[in-house]
Amino acid sequence: MSQIFVVSNDDTDLTAMLGVLANAGYSATGATTFEEAQQRLASESPDVVIADERLGAFNGLHVLLTARAEHPYADLIVTTTDRNRGLEADARSLNVHCMVKPRNLADWVAPISSLLPTTARVA
DSSP, X not given: OOEEEEEXXXXXXXXXXXXXXXXXXXXXEEESSHHXXXXXXXXXXXXXXXXXXXXXXXXXXXXXXXXXXXXXXXXXXXXXXSOOHHHHHXXXXXXOXXXXXXXXXXXXXXXXXXXXXXXXXXX
């Protein structure tokens, strides 16, 4: 089963996203702060790490750099609420996917599925 780790400082969004991913057959866990994400990434083995652009004093790219150090083969996604060319350029330079959050969280399943091998999903 594919492991997905989500970092969002919005508890409601995080809970909803974890539910959508679990319903799609993924094992999904999350964190609401940079510090919590760092601790959890040291002990978990995600296939995909998704982090919001804004995380208090840090941003999602900080979390994703930590994730890359711990899990070099994980796919990394930074999310934003609106298109942000600066963030897109920074993400591209770090080999990180940059995605605008869909209004309907269920619309996350297709882009995440495209990153993972088909054998990684639970039927």
